[in-house]
Amino acid sequence: MRPFLLEGGSVSQMPVAEGKNVQQTVELLTRKLEMLGAEKQGTFCVDCETYHTAASTLGSQGQAGKLMYVMHNSEYPLSCFALFENGPCLVADTNFDVLMVKLKGFFQSAKASKIETRGTRYQYCDFLVKVGTVTMGPSARGISVEVEYGPCVVASDCWSLLLEFLQSFLGSHTPGAPTVFGNRHDAVYSPADTMVQYMELFNKIRKQQQVPVAGIR
Amino acid sequence: MMPGTVFRSVLDHSLESLIHRLRGLCDNMEPETFLDHEMVFLLKGQQASPFVLRARRSMDRAGAPWHLRYLGQPEMGDKNRHALVRNCVDIATSENLTDFLMEMGFRMDHEFVARGHLFRKGIMKIVVYKIFRILTPGNTDNTEALSLSYLVELSVVAPAGQDVVSDDMRNFAEQLKPLVHLEKIDPKRLM
Numbered sequence: 001m002r003p004f005l006l007e008g009g010s011v012s013q014m015p016v017a018e019g020k021n022v023q024q025t026v027e028l029l030t031r032k033l034e035m036l037g038a039e040k041q042g043t044f045c046v047d048c049e050t051y052h053t054a055a056s057t058l059g060s061q062g063q064a065g066k067l068m069y070v071m072h073n074s075e076y077p078l079s080c081f082a083l084f085e086n087g088p089c090l091v092a093d094t095n096f097d098v099l100m101v102k103l104k105g106f107f108q109s110a111k112a113s114k115i116e117t118r119g120t121r122y123q124y125c126d127f128l129v130k131v132g133t134v135t136m137g138p139s140a141r142g143i144s145v146e147v148e149y150g151p152c153v154v155a156s157d158c159w160s161l162l163l164e165f166l167q168s169f170l171g172s173h174t175p176g177a178p179t180v181f182g183n184r185h186d187a188v189y190s191p192a193d194t195m196v197q198y199m200e201l202f203n204k205i206r207k208q209q210q211v212p213v214a215g216i217r
Numbered sequence: 218m219m220p221g222t223v224f225r226s227v228l229d230h231s232l233e234s235l236i237h238r239l240r241g242l243c244d245n246m247e248p249e250t251f252l253d254h255e256m257v258f259l260l261k262g263q264q265a266s267p268f269v270l271r272a273r274r275s276m277d278r279a280g281a282p283w284h285l286r287y288l289g290q291p292e293m294g295d296k297n298r299h300a301l302v303r304n305c306v307d308i309a310t311s312e313n314l315t316d317f318l319m320e321m322g323f324r325m326d327h328e329f330v331a332r333g334h335l336f337r338k339g340i341m342k343i344v345v346y347k348i349f350r351i352l353t354p355g356n357t358d359n360t361e362a363l364s365l366s367y368l369v370e371l372s373v374v375a376p377a378g379q380d381v382v383s384d385d386m387r388n389f390a391e392q393l394k395p396l397v398h399l400e401k402i403d404p405k406r407l408m
Contacts, residue, residue, distance in 0.1 A: 053322060054262065068321065087320050091311040092285070098306050099287055106262050106322075192311075 022133055022140040029131050029145065030120060032169040038124035044132065045074045046144075046195075047116035048202050051100070051107040068107060069199050070100060073191070081195040085203070089192040112137070115202045117144045126150045127165055134205050142205045145170070146194070153188045222301045225399045226366040232345070235369070235396050236334060239343060242392055243336040251346075252277040252332045254357050256315065258323035270323060272314050276330070276357060282309040300383040305374065330360050333367065341389060344370045369397050 034040075051068045071081045072094075080096040083089040090096075100107065119132030128148040134141050147166060152158040227235050240248065254274050259267040273284040289304030310317075315325075333346025347367050349360035371386055390399035 066320070066322075082317065084320050088313045088316045090313060090317040093309045095306055095308040096310075099285075099308060102287055102289075102306065103260075103268065105264055106260055106268060 022143060026119065026131055026133055026143055029143070029169065030122070033122050033124065033129060033131070036124060036169060038122035038127075038129060041121045041123045041128075043074075043119065044121050044130045045072075045116060045118045046132070046198050047072050047114065048199060050110045050113040052110055054106050054108050067110075070097070071195050071198065073195065073198075076191055079191070081192065083192075083195065083199060085199070089196055091192055113206070115141075115206065117198070117202075119144075134202070136206070141208070144198070144201055146198075154186055155189055156186055222303075222370060222372040225369050225397045226364075227345070227369055227397045228366050231396060232367055235345060235367075235393070238393065238396060239334075239336045239345070242389070243338045243343065246337065249335040250277075250333065251275065251335055252330070254328065254330050256328040257326045258315075258318050259326045260321070260323045268323075269326075270318065272318065274312075274314075283312055283314045284308070285310050285314060300371075300373075300386050302383075304377075307374070328354070329363070330357055338389060339385075340375065341371060341373050341386060343389075344368075344372075346370075369393075369399065371399055 048069050048071045051070065053065045053068075066084060066087075069083050069085075071083070073079070073081070078093055080092050080094050081089060082092065082096060100109075113136075115134065115136045117132035117134045119130060122129040122131070126149055128150065130144075130146040132144045132146075134144055147162060149158050149162055149165075152161075236248075252275070254276050256272045258270045258272060260270075261267045269288070271286045271288070273286065275281040285308040287304075287306040292302045292304075328351050330349040330351060331346045332349065333344060336343040336345075345367050348363045350363050351357060352359045352361060371390060373383075373386060393399060
């Protein structure tokens with residue numbers, strides 16, 4: 001399995017009415033997929049909550065505050081993923097969310113930072129494509145495209161195939177190889193690798209300016 | 218989730234009799250033995266007491282998930298209750314648990330190896346085990362027994378509010394006498 005993510009950065013920054021362009025782009029992508037022959041297969045959702053070390057813990061630990069991300073993926077409904085940027089990704093069952101409630105004196109949720117992507121799943125032969133609208137609160141902030149090639153578990157073995165498939169419906173927006181692979185080209189792919197990519201995508205989107213509203217109505 | 222727990226110990230030479238009686242009293246299942254390595258982690262903050270988490274892995278079952286457990290303070294409520302009751306959260310995790318806990322700021326306080334037998338009767342779990350001290354940190358092959366006894370632990374994990382459970386535990390404990398007298402631990406005696 002080898003997911004890949006693309007964020008329509010250049011598209012979401014176009015100066016039109018907030019939200020409208022994101023939806024149009026999503027519709028354009030999904031129409032292209034349907035023309036290729038992909039079949040709709042339900043919906044998906046990936047969400048991410050950010051926690052930071054509480055000030056009271058920082059003093060005694062003597063370390064800079066770190067951000068911890070707790071994520072969920074509807075593809076793995078019984079799991080919870082917890083990760084640090086450039087750090088380990090823990091795969092746990094959903095009781096981890098209960099533990100975070102117990103830990104609230106030590107780790108605080110940055111409330112406004114919850115981010116998620118929701119959309120439709122498409123199956124095209126051995127490829128699974130998920131096109132989602134990334135939202136923070138009520139505002140749409142970007143688009144995520146995830147592509148999985150089912151039969152293969154080693155990243156480097158199928159990257160060219162994935163690239164070709166991506167080009168067939170993303171055209172010039174096809175990106176380069178994800179950084180999560182680094183020098184681990186021969187490693188077996190795992191769900192944690194997908195979550196790291198989503199975390200990087202969400203962080204990138206968070207840092208971008210919101211789509212400005214054009215003119216005053 | 219609230220486990221009710223009662224503890225006692227039995228000397229090595231009485232182990233066989235106890236196991237024999239437990240086989241008779243408990244659910245009919247293949248006798249299950251275990252060899253686990255447990256590490257206790259603390260997170261210190263400005264709060265009076267550090268946050269404690271227990272990470273446990275099986276040493277004899279390859280591929281089993283790691284087990285992370287949070288145990289709350291014992292409930293001081295009803296003195297007539299026959300078992301110690303605590304809030305508990307159990308989480309199955311991937312193998313990189315210790316690295317992750319360290320990244321969160323936890324530090325290992327102590328570790329030990331537990332070897333023993335596991336029995337079940339309905340929702341009750343009975344564990345008879347010996348604790349081994351790890352002589353060199355991180356080296357689970359070099360251990361020494363902490364005492365000449367086996368610890369006997371009777372516990373139940375149930376949704377909060379089910380007090381009826383501790384009566385079942387007391388009734389079961391009665392059946393283990395005189396081999397072992399299971400009693401509720403007074404948490405203050407442990408401090």
